[in-house]
Amino acid sequence: MSPAPDSFLERAPLELRDWAVNLLPAPTQWLAHQLITIVAILAVFGLFFAFTTIAERKLLARLQNRLGPNRTGVPKFSILPWHLKHTLFGLSQPFADAVKAITKEDIVPAAADKVLHYLAPVTVVAFSLMGFAVLPFGRQYIPVELDAALLYFFAAGAATELAIFMAGWSSRNKYSLLAAMRALAQLISYELPLILSVVPIVLVTGTLSTKAIVVDQGFWTFSLLPHWFVFTPWGFAGFIIFLVSALAESNRSPFDLPEAESELIAGHLTEYSGFKYALFFMAEYFGLTALSGLGVTLFLGGWQAPCEFLQFIPSYLWFMMKLIGMIVFFIWVRGTLLRLRIDQLTRLSWQFLVPMALLNLGNAAFWVLSAHWAGPLQLVRWAVSLAIIVVPFVVMGRSLTAGYAPRTYRYAP
Amino acid sequence: MTFALLLIGLMMLGSAAWAMLGRNLIHSALLLIASWAGVAGFYLWAGAEFVAFAQVLVYVGAVSMVVLFAVLLTRQNQISATLIEPASRARAATGILTAACVGAIFGAAILSTGFHGAASAGPVSSVKRIGLELMHRNGAALLIVGVILTVALLGATVLAASDSKNSPEDLP
Amino acid sequence: MSPLHLCLLISTGLFCIGLAGALARTNTILVLLGIELMLNAANLNFIAFWRFGPSPASANGMIFVVFSIAVAAAEAAVGLALIIAVYRHQKNIRLQDANQLKG
Numbered sequence: 026m027s028p029a030p031d032s033f034l035e036r037a038p039l040e041l042r043d044w045a046v047n048l049l050p051a052p053t054q055w056l057a058h059q060l061i062t063i064v065a066i067l068a069v070f071g072l073f074f075a076f077t078t079i080a081e082r083k084l085l086a087r088l089q090n091r092l093g094p095n096r097t098g099v100p101k102f103s104i105l106p107w108h109l110k111h112t113l114f115g116l117s118q119p120f121a122d123a124v125k126a127i128t129k130e131d132i133v134p135a136a137a138d139k140v141l142h143y144l145a146p147v148t149v150v151a152f153s154l155m156g157f158a159v160l161p162f163g164r165q166y167i168p169v170e171l172d173a174a175l176l177y178f179f180a181a182g183a184a185t186e187l188a189i190f191m192a193g194w195s196s197r198n199k200y201s202l203l204a205a206m207r208a209l210a211q212l213i214s215y216e217l218p219l220i221l222s223v224v225p226i227v228l229v230t231g232t233l234s235t236k237a238i239v240v241d242q243g244f245w246t247f248s249l250l251p252h253w254f255v256f257t258p259w260g261f262a263g264f265i266i267f268l269v270s271a272l273a274e275s276n277r278s279p280f281d282l283p284e285a286e287s288e289l290i291a292g293h294l295t296e297y298s299g300f301k302y303a304l305f306f307m308a309e310y311f312g313l314t315a316l317s318g319l320g321v322t323l324f325l326g327g328w329q330a331p332c333e334f335l336q337f338i339p340s341y342l343w344f345m346m347k348l349i350g351m352i353v354f355f356i357w358v359r360g361t362l363l364r365l366r367i368d369q370l371t372r373l374s375w376q377f378l379v380p381m382a383l384l385n386l387g388n389a390a391f392w393v394l395s396a397h398w399a400g401p402l403q404l405v406r407w408a409v410s411l412a413i414i415v416v417p418f419v420v421m422g423r424s425l426t427a428g429y430a431p432r433t434y435r436y437a438p
Numbered sequence: 439m440t441f442a443l444l445l446i447g448l449m450m451l452g453s454a455a456w457a458m459l460g461r462n463l464i465h466s467a468l469l470l471i472a473s474w475a476g477v478a479g480f481y482l483w484a485g486a487e488f489v490a491f492a493q494v495l496v497y498v499g500a501v502s503m504v505v506l507f508a509v510l511l512t513r514q515n516q517i518s519a520t521l522i523e524p525a526s527r528a529r530a531a532t533g534i535l536t537a538a539c540v541g542a543i544f545g546a547a548i549l550s551t552g553f554h555g556a557a558s559a560g561p562v563s564s565v566k567r568i569g570l571e572l573m574h575r576n577g578a579a580l581l582i583v584g585v586i587l588t589v590a591l592l593g594a595t596v597l598a599a600s601d602s603k604n605s606p607e608d609l610p
Numbered sequence: 611m612s613p614l615h616l617c618l619l620i621s622t623g624l625f626c627i628g629l630a631g632a633l634a635r636t637n638t639i640l641v642l643l644g645i646e647l648m649l650n651a652a653n654l655n656f657i658a659f660w661r662f663g664p665s666p667a668s669a670n671g672m673i674f675v676v677f678s679i680a681v682a683a684a685e686a687a688v689g690l691a692l693i694i695a696v697y698r699h700q701k702n703i704r705l706q707d708a709n710q711l712k713g
Contacts, residue, residue: 141468172565176491183499187471190506194464206510213503233565440613447620454624454647458631463639470643473624477650480620481675484661489675493653496679501646501686508690509639512697526636533633541626548618549611553662561661563672571669572676583680590684594691 034339038065039165062168066157073348074310075119081356083115088360094118126303134197134296141195146297146304149188153308155181156315161236163328163341174235175227178319179220182274185312186212189283192305193293204292207367208283211273214374215280219270221382222263225389226254226323235319239327248333253326258410259388262418264324266382268354271316273370275309278359282367284309317351318344325351377421381414388413442483450476463509471502488565617658625651638696638703642689649682 042065046057083093095115133142159174161167171177186209193205227233230241244252254260273280283292291297294305321327325347328340365373388410395406450473457469474497481490572580628647635641653675660671697703 171487172563173488173491176488176495180491180494180499183495187498187502190503191468194506194510202510206507209503209507213500216499231566440616443613443616443620447616447623451620451623451627454627458627458635458640458644458647463637466640466643470647473647474650477624477654480617480654481657484617484657486657486660486672486675489657489672489679492676492679496683497646497650501683504687504690505639505643508693511694512639512703529636530634533635534630536633537626537630540629541622544622544625545619548615548622553612553614554664563669568669568672568676571673576673576677579677583677587680587684590688594687597688597691598694 032337032339035164035341038341066168067154070157070311070314073314074307075123076116077310077314077352078122079116079118080353081359082118084353084356085360088357097121123303126300129299131299131301132296136197137296138195138197141191142296143301145188145192145195146301146308148191149185149308150304150311152181152184152188153311153315156312157318159235160315160318160322161239161327162318162344163339166328166341167236170236171234173233175223175233178235178315179216182312182316183216185308188308189293192297196293196296198296200290201293201295204283204295208276208293211276211280211283211367211370214371215270215273215378218266218374218378218382219274221379221386222266222270223319223323224382225259225263225386228386228389229254229259229393235322235327239322239329242326243329245333251326251329251331253324253329255324255326257392258407258414259385259392260324262381262385262388262414264320266378266385267320267324269373269378271313271320272355272358273374275313275316277309277313277355279362279364280370281364282370285364313355314348314352317348317355320351321347372425377425380421381418384413384417443480446476446479446483449473450480464506467502467505467509470505471498474498474502485561486563488563488568612662614658614662617662618655621651621654621658624648624654636704636706638693638705638708639690641705642686642693645689646682646686649678653678 042058042061045061046054049057079094086093093115097115097118097120098113099117133139156178158169159167159171159177189208189212190205193201193203193208196202226238230238232238232241242251242253246252250256255264272278276283278285284294285292294302297305321344328344330336330338330340330343391413392406392410395402395409398406453469453476454473457466457473460466460469474493478490478493478498481487481493625648628644628651630644631647632641632644635644656671656675656678663671693703696708700707
């Protein structure tokens with residue numbers, strides 16, 4: 026093994042935490058250990074959320090040929106004789122948005138179910154945050170090491186759907202209720218391809234533990250090509266299905282029917298204002314980040330470096346870079362694709378993604394069974410594996426879109 | 439350890455009792471979901487993590503959705519009227535009395551038994567062992583449960599699908 | 611009173627609450643929820659005996675509970691579909707009104 030696992034940068038945050046924990050008396054040390062981990066995750070991913078919002082607005086703006094927010098800067102402190110006039114390219118926009126959300130008036134409808142109306146944003150943020158506990162951020166940086174980590178992640182994700190129903194119901198608004206039911210239908214439809222696209226990984230690695238799955242991807246061919254699962258035929262297909270389902274599970278464009286402004290006002294969030302609305306927003310981004318983190322862990326090799334000699338960069342930096350890459354990809358998709366209607370999205374899930382995910386499972390089973398094929402038979406293995414995925418994709422794609430006219434594009438002159 | 443068990447038990451029983459006594463159907467459903475989460479907490483306390491996560495995934499994530507959809511689809515009139523009409527006193531009293539008698543009999547039976555070979559240090563449960571046992575000894579049962587689930591869900595879909603011939607509001 | 615006794619008493623309590631709900635309510639959905647509570651109480655018993663039982667190495671208790679959860683979920687789905695079908699016919703979900711075999 027390379028000397029990377031014990032290098033200073035790799036172990037620095039852990040050493041810092043251990044030093045801080047040792048300052049405290051012995052009976053409270055386990056509590057301090059867990060609390061420091063939790064606070065670190067909240068701080069890092071809270072800042073990540075803040076900068077995801079500004080990155081999204083600026084990236085979308087550039088995709089749409091305009092500048093994003095670039096006016097907010099450093100607030101003027103009256104005790105200073107001068108103040109920084111630079112607008113920082115709009116990077117302090119998230120903090121301005123946070124202040125606005127906190128100071129906005131919190132309007133609760135008079136007929137609303139007060140307890141549920143209050144509990145819904147709290148529940149959704151709590152369960153979205155719980156997904157972060159089993160993601161391995163680095164070589165020794167997993168907050169909770171569970172044997173059934175993947176099952177825990179999906180259980181935490183399933184519980185967020187309940188909060189959306191609570192939000193839609195407690196508003197006592199028929200449009201909110203209708204939109205909540207639509208959002209629930211979308212979430213339930215896409216939970217199945219999400220879980221089915223992950224099952225091939227469990228089949229191949231034989232474990233539900235995220236830490237073991239990342240360790241399983243830590244090999245390089247010729248020290249140059251990583252053995253990440255996305256570079257295998259079944260892994261690539263699984264990754265595509267996972268990406269589409271993750272977009273739908275976090276209610277993001279092109280699946281943002283539940284919360285688009287031109288649909289049923291603001292969907293299940295109609296009667297929410299101020300900080301509660303910001304909490305829903307935050308929960309959606311946390312869910313997206315957690316799902317991206319899971320995608321990075323399962324398909325993109327987690328904290329593994331792409332080439333063997335690049336292991337001197339600490340593992341948590343690799344995780345963060347891959348995570349940022351996935352988030353940027355999601356923002357790119359948001360700015361590019363059109364929104365789907367509810368019947369189009371449920372059709373996509375049930376008639377296309379679920380059969381493809383099941384075929385992918387068979388594909389992964391074939392891959393495992395043919396692992397011992399030698400020499401030129403390996404090429405046959407890759408060819409058959411690709412054929413199992415590509416042929417049904419083309420056939421189903423053609424048959425499901427039969428009868429629609431070919432798409433024409435018109436560009437602005 | 440027993441204190442944690444008492445806390446989990448209290449939350450479980452308290453929310454279940456409040457759910458069964460309540461007037462508002464949606465509140466009852468949500469409190470029952472809290473009770474199911476309490477059951478999952480009990481499984482975690484006992485060290486059965488796989489079953490705890492499966493409980494949350496299936497009950498809190500899926501069965502709760504089905505229950506809430508059913509409540510919303512069978513509402514009588516306005517949104518606010520998911521109230522439950524007061525049950526007839528005699529039937530309710532008899533029901534609660536029966537349940538109390540059953541509980542008393544079970545409680546007496548439990549308290550008078552001395553369980554031997556109990557209170558071990560805690561069994562080891564790895565997902566790999568569960569997977570192996572499911573596939574080796576209980577493979578047939580697993581396949582049968584798969585068939586049961588498929589048949590049940592197909593049947594439920596057929597039952598709940600509306601027959602468009604008979605509903606008068608679809609006529610022009 | 612050992613922890614096993616306490617677990618069994620808790621599951622008995624849950625079973626009785628479910629039984630009381632299933633017997634005393636007129637709303638069919640609440641009766642179904644009571645039945646679900648009873649199934650959960652039985653699962654609690656299984657896990658209690660698995661945890662404190664004589665042979666902790668076998669995963670039989672956990673496997674039974676997994677099957678029980680699956681079958682209970684299927685039964686809840688079918689039961690609720692039945693409730694929706696009955697509602698479509700008699701326009702309310704009062705259990706005591708569904709007492710005729712004639713449709």
